Amino acid sequence: MSIRHGLLALLEHGPRYGSQLRTEFESRTGSTWPLNVGQVYTTLSRLERDGMVVQDGEDEAGHALYAITDDGRAELHTWFERPVDRTSPARDELSIKLAMAVGAPGVDIRDVIQSQRRHTVQAMQDYTRLKAQAISAVEKNGARARDDVAWLLVLEQLIFQTEAEARWLDHCESRLIRLSAAAAATPEATPSPPAPQTRPRTGSATRR
The missing domain is CATH 1.10.10.10 (Winged helix-like DNA-binding domain superfamily/Winged helix DNA-binding domain)
Known part of the structure; x- marks a missing residue:
């Protein structure tokens, strides 16, 4: 910012x-x-x-x-x-948290995802409620109410952002489920049996 x-x-x-x-x-x-x-x-x-x-x-x-x-x-x-530069995106705490949760001892990453999804959906509902209030203010005061229009635009960006985050969390959970299923379906590699050993010949062949 x-x-x-x-x-x-x-x-x-x-x-x-x-x-x-x-x-x-x-x-x-x-x-x-x-x-x-x-x-x-x-x-x-x-x-x-x-x-x-x-x-x-x-x-x-x-x-x-x-x-x-x-x-x-x-x-x-x-x-x-000037367009906002996206070549060096800001650090996102949620992305870092999920990346670190993969394989972390004692952490079920799906629990992390579900907990975040509940929070994200609640935030989306709160933003939607505030958006309705902002629209009412704009309709009442007209486009001259710069603060109301600006706040409406910010709210809509936050709503789009939380919607995208919720979809990404769903994708992450589906990805983990598919990877777990694939790992379960792959039989563990069994060691190959040892190659038969050839006994060395002793003595010479008997002639008739």
Whole structure:
């Protein structure tokens, strides 16, 4: 997740201070990826160091405001135009867990799969319920409600992701069942009987 680009996108709408950026970021994404103020200000410091934001005075309450620069705006637009790189996928804890569970002593990988499937299905149901609420908000407030539209898109991505995860878990379980059946059907190799030994001849043949 690119926090820096998310903050730049919010700053393009005008100067903001740290807590305001955190609140707007979480509102736009439905708190799916919560931030703390420390993360926000650390990222702002790096953006300021890179010339992408500058401090722009204070508001009436004395909060330091940050504004996007031309370099920051160019970086943001490049980010929007550039596809997300999938050549180095992020580490996925579930994939790593199943990979490590294969052959692990005392671990039944099918139990791991079934436990995860229950959690995944529950998450999918929760996301679907939230999606219905988001659709109602969009229908009520119209496309002008940017946060509601953004949250709806995030929810739909999460639903697609959990649906794919559930299908993958089903596939993993089927794969394990097929492999177990194949292993059971294959007879264990039996050692070959030793080759008969030829006794060495002793003496010479008797002539008649």
